[in-house]
Amino acid sequence: MSENNKIESFLEKAIFHSRWLLAPFYLALIGGIVVLFVKLIKEFSTVVNIVMGGDGNAVLSILSLVDITLIANLLVIVIFSGYENFISKLDVAHNSPDKPSWMGKVTYADLKLKLIGSIVAISAIDLLKAFVNIESTSHENLAWLIGIHMTFLVSGVLFALMDRLSGKH
Template sequence: MKPLELVIERIILGSRWLLVAFYLGLAISLAIYAVAFMAKLFKVGANIFAYSEGEMILAMLGLIDAALVASLVVMVMIAGYENFVSRFDVNDGELAWLGKLDAGSLKIKVASSIVAISSIHLLQVFLNAQQYDNWKIAVLTGIHLSFVVSALLLGFLDNMMGGKNKT
């Protein structure tokens, strides 16, 4: 029975390499998103004198939103690969800028990024409030608040679990 158990364990552990296809797909999608970002940036640049102040603020918020989404994708790729597939073989300190991204802290950072992205989207809605009915604004605000509460609860739970692990 032990040889069968070893084979099963090797298959299960080896299956983590299937995740690489997802991370490579995210890298490709990030490159595609970078092209879309550059198109948005070009559009903003081409209309620099045509946009009103409000339109320019909305355009800049769109660019900030895109940067946050791209950062979220990079964070998930790097932390996911590092935590679930294999450690990066790099020189000492080369990834020191990355900080600690274990599964717990990744959840907190992802939740924080989602709140930031949602905040920017909601700000865009508020700046264009005349284009939305009150019900849609209320629903979007409720969704944003659910993201905020979720992030706070994740932070609280992570802090609570961290306190137990340190003692």
């Protein structure tokens, strides 16, 4: 083996194994789900207090629960599909009846569409919260929320269109 081949082989192995540097990022996202769980418990206690005491808007608090859940779902999608697309296949649930049907089947193109779909849904929930609480939402804030939501929506449609035009789906 020549010196150039040894260097090339070492470089290729280093590049190949460097994908494992992404693992701490996915562990941090799992930590993010734990933080969201704590936030969910806090928000749920707010919902219970509102229902029992009558102070506040239960619909807004329930929409916050939906928002937190959508963000947690987004994190799970990113963790599973990112790990499988960039690090290694997950074999832990190979024959498990609990294995999600999409697990192991989400390509990078699918991941982009799922991400933008989740972001659009989260944005829609925030917009709905503003409409439910319209009397305390400024016109400027509402305009920003609508503009941002429309930007996400158009971006999602363009992502889907680009994938369709490229023949991936």
